[in-house]
Amino acid sequence: MRWETGRWAGRSADAAALVGWMGAVSSEPVVEMHGVDVVRGQAHLVRGIDWTVGPDQRWVVLGPNGAGKTTLLQLAAAHMHPTRGEVHLLGETLGAVDVFELRPRIGLTSAALAQRIEASERTGDVVLSAGYAVVGRWRERYDVDDLTRAAGLLHQWGVAAMAHRPFGTLSEGERKRVQIARALMTDPELLLLDEPGAGLDLGGREDLVSRLTDLARDRGAPAQVLVTHHVEEIPPGYTHALLLRAGEVVTAGPVDEVLTEQALSHTFGLALQVGRADGRYTARRVA
Ligand SMILES: Nc1ncnc2c1ncn2[C@@H]1O[C@H](COP(=O)(O)OP(=O)(O)OP(=O)(O)O)[C@@H](O)[C@H]1O
Numbered sequence: 001m002r003w004e005t006g007r008w009a010g011r012s013a014d015a016a017a018l019v020g021w022m023g024a025v026s027s028e029p030v031v032e033m034h035g036v037d038v039v040r041g042q043a044h045l046v047r048g049i050d051w052t053v054g055p056d057q058r059w060v061v062l063g064p065n066g067a068g069k070t071t072l073l074q075l076a077a078a079h080m081h082p083t084r085g086e087v088h089l090l091g092e093t094l095g096a097v098d099v100f101e102l103r104p105r106i107g108l109t110s111a112a113l114a115q116r117i118e119a120s121e122r123t124g125d126v127v128l129s130a131g132y133a134v135v136g137r138w139r140e141r142y143d144v145d146d147l148t149r150a151a152g153l154l155h156q157w158g159v160a161a162m163a164h165r166p167f168g169t170l171s172e173g174e175r176k177r178v179q180i181a182r183a184l185m186t187d188p189e190l191l192l193l194d195e196p197g198a199g200l201d202l203g204g205r206e207d208l209v210s211r212l213t214d215l216a217r218d219r220g221a222p223a224q225v226l227v228t229h230h231v232e233e234i235p236p237g238y239t240h241a242l243l244l245r246a247g248e249v250v251t252a253g254p255v256d257e258v259l260t261e262q263a264l265s266h267t268f269g270l271a272l273q274v275g276r277a278d279g280r281y282t283a284r285r286v287a
Pocket residue numbers: 040041043044045063064065066067068069070071072229
């Protein structure tokens with residue numbers, strides 16, 4: 001397999017400039033949802049969703065447990081179809097496109113995906129096998145470009161030293177970074193991160209936020225959507241926010257305009273005091 005551009009590994013200054021120029025030229029939305037409902041039995045998982053993600057935008061999706069965040073991400077990953085409404089991804093329409101052709105263009109990390117990785121799988125293979133959208137090596141063939149790209153991503157995400165170790169022996173923080181490297185392996189146009197900070201200690205979270213900040217600020221990087229429960233996990237460089245409560249959008253737009261005390265308090269159903277320093281947010285209950 002081959003990739004046309006080496007966005008992440010060993011990119012030259014000329015190539016970086018070219019990618020930046022191409023990003024500026026292509027302003028087509030990567031995600032567009034209109035009036036989207038997902039219904040299971042009597043339950044509305046999400047309702048009336050209107051949402052557009054541009055190619056150079058970085059979105060955080062915030063909301064309490066059960067708000068519908070994972071459902072929204074599953075739609076954006078082409079892993080779920082809407083019950084009503086329209087979902088357009090990378091210029092294609094869900095329901096009128098072969099999702100198996102669409103999915104390699106979208107990088108996804110989620111707890112459900114992580115659970116499918118065998119503990120005995122070698123860490124390097126976890127990243128490498130993303131090119132075939134499989135978990136676990138079998139009889140796929142990889143060329144030197146594949147190996148170079150996987151090695152570059154393992155290095156970029158600080159897990160190169162563990163490439164030969166079984167995935168199950170890695171710490172939670174290391175596993176999270178390996179999953180992001182895997183999600184980037186196919187050079188996706190859209191990167192979806194479902195709670196990448198879950199289960200990390202303070203050091204692990206800070207390390208992840210700092211790496212995600214670098215990725216957010218990389219002009220050649222894909223559009224990004226990060227789901228979290230915690231404003232502390234929002235990497236500086238994220239441009240937009242969508243607040244979700246009981247399956248409905250509370251508000252969505254530029255991050256500074258959306259993350260107000262009023263909107264966050266309504267979203268989480270408790271009075272919150274919100275702080276911001278050096279591009280990072282904090283929130284705590286009003287005493
Ligand atoms: N198949 C289903 N049938 C009925 N209800 C469902 C189904 N799948 C999910 N739900 C419900 O839909 C709601 C939204 O679920 P979703 O996983 O999208 O929320 P979430 O915001 O990601 O939650 P969390 O933060 O806890 O992960 C939840 O109340 C969940 O119980």
